[in-house]
Amino acid sequence: MDTELQRPLSFRLSRRGERNNQHPYATDDGGGLLSSRRLPQDNPIKIMWKQGFIRLVFVAGILWMLVILVGLLFHVFSCQSSFSFFSAICNKDSKVFISKDLHGLTPKAEHRCPIPVASDPEKIVIPDGKTPDVIVKGLTYIEEEDWLTMDLISSHYLEVNKAGCKEKRVHCGFLRNGGANMNPVDIEYVKKCRFVVASGTFDGYDVPHQPSNISIRSKKLFCFLMVVDEVSLKFIKKNVTVRKDRDKGMWVGIWRLIPLKHLPYDEPRRNGKVPKILTHRLFPEAQYSIWIDGKMELIVDPLLILERYLWHDKHTYAIAQHKHHRSIYEEADANKRRKRYARPLIDLQVNIYYYEGMEPWSLKKNTISDVPEGAIIIREHTALNNLFNCLWFNEVNLFTPRDQLSFGYIVYRLRGLFKFFMFQNCEYNSLFVLHLHTREHSSKVEWIKSLSEFKGNGSSMKESRGGFGLWTPYPKNLDAVILPPVVRTSKAG
Known part of the structure; x- marks a missing residue:
């Protein structure tokens, strides 16, 4: 120890410097992590920066919580306010709310939500008479051999109507023995039906699902x-x-089975559009109808549905809003990505619609959406609604059975004359229980890759109709039409 003290101070300092440069966990005595040697301390500037950062995060968190609280208070105030501007922020049908929704500034839509219906079907007051026909007084269904050469576009009918012609005609459906023929016993039965709940299943995809919560009054009033x-x-x-x-009428529970003969198409999916859209033609004496797809089980009394969606606010046509899409071009893109139908036919359809001026949905339109959820349709069979259904079916006949693509187009062609109520999708999901199909749909037409597969005598495609729109007087250079970005993107996919 005396020797160590006698060594020069400079030597001891150099030894200390060497020890400080060693790894912080290394020791001379082999102590490792158990060594009592002190670790080097942080620089005072680093300590100050760390403390400042922690304070900044803490203050930012408090401010963010205050912003959320203020936003919630403002939302409650806007919903209760009597000022139209503030109430529009809360109103889900307003353009302000829709704009916020498009930018992701509204809460995620609910899958199911309460339906503001009356509680007792026995107390529902059924309106007397029928809703007056404002545009037309009646429709005449004609049967002509050259019906394919006639103009099926809605503007043709409106021009004839404005010209003051006494006889108003529009092609709707099929020739005699050309499709959708019922048995005589069923024809006599449906003549008695003023209120109808209709459904359908084709090619063995579903079995009838019995409705629940049906009142005694509705069981007597409605034909299922x-x-x-x-x-x-x-x-x-x-x-x-x-x-x-x-x-000799056939029944499964509450459902009366209505077999159809001479179906017009080889595709079950397309045949299913006959009773769905042309309900007024199959059941001509019906004044009100509720259509539900065959895979659905109705869980709300039909009288309550009519009161909620038609009579309460004096509507004549009600359909649900699509859960995901507002533009038909978005819906077309989704159908192609999910392989819901033949891509060339979807492309042909939306190309023609865009060529004819059908713009993608935006806030400047007067409709909540151009795309419905068509599994439930609630309607009064007025002349204008029947006209809409005929024109809608003509598009399904002309192009694809994806009827959600053509609904908004017919609304656009009628230029605001057709009024309908489009309700929230979460209400739609509260009206029924969805069951799976017994098997998946399958059709050769759904998988084609080019329109040339329909041409020629050697075509493998069999259809009881011709054309797929190819006979219509549209320009040949439809591929050169500038489409919305979502459609151009989908072509590449």
């Missing part, structure tokens, strides 16, 4: 009609009990 083809009828007889009444 299930439209089927021969394949589905055999499938239903094999899987569920079918009883016959004294008139």
Whole structure:
């Protein structure tokens, strides 16, 4: 120890410097992590920066919480305010709310939400008479051999109407023995039906699902009609009990089975549009109808549905808003990505619609959306609604059975004359229980890759109709039409 003290101070300092330059966990005595040697301390400037950063994060968190609190208070105030500007922020049908929704500034939509319906079907007051026909007084359905050469566009009908012609005609459906023919016993039965709940299943994709929560009054008032083809009828007889009444009418629970003969298409999906859209033609005596897809189980009394969606606010046509899309071009893109139908036919359809001036949906339009959720349609069979259904079906006949693509187009062509109520999608999901199909749809037409597969005698595509729009007087250079960005993107995909 004396020797160590006698060494020069400079030597001891150099030894200390060497020890400080060693790894902080290294020790001379082999102590490792258990060594009592002190770790080097942080620079005072670093300590100050760390403390400042922590304070900044803490203050920012407090400010963010205050912003959320103020926003919630303002939202409550806007919903309760009597000023139209502030109330529009809360109103889900307003352009202010829709604009916020498009930019992701509104809460995520609910899957199900309460429906503001009356509680007792027995107390529902059914309106007397019918809603007056403002535009037309009636429709005449004609049967002509050269019907394909006639103009099916809505503007043709409106021009004829404005010209003051006494006879108003529009092509709607099929020639006699050309599709959708019912048995005589069923024809006589549906003549008695003023209130109808209609559904349908084709090619054995579904079995009838019995409605629930149906009042005694509605059971007496409504006809529950299930439209089927021969394949589905055999499938239903094999899987569920079918009883016959004294008139040989067939029943599955509350549903009266209505078999159709001479169906016009080879595609079950397209045949299903006949009872769905042309309900007024299959059941001509019906004044009100509620259509539900075959895979759905109705869980709300139909009288409550009519009161909520038609009578309460004096509507004549109600349909749900699509959950995801407002523009038909977005819906077309989604159909192509999910392989819901043949891409060339979807491209042809939206190309023509865009060429004819159908713009993508935006806030400047007077409709909440151009794309409906068509699994439930609630309507009064007025002349104008029947006209809309005929024109809508003509588009399905002309192009694809994806009827959500053509609904907004017909609304656009009628130039605001057709009024309808489009309700929230979460209400739509509260009206029924969705069941899975017994199997997936399958059609050769759905998988084609080019329109040339429809041409020539050697075509593998079999359809009971011709054209797919190719006979219509549209320009040949539709591929050169400038489409919205979403459609151009989908072509590349």
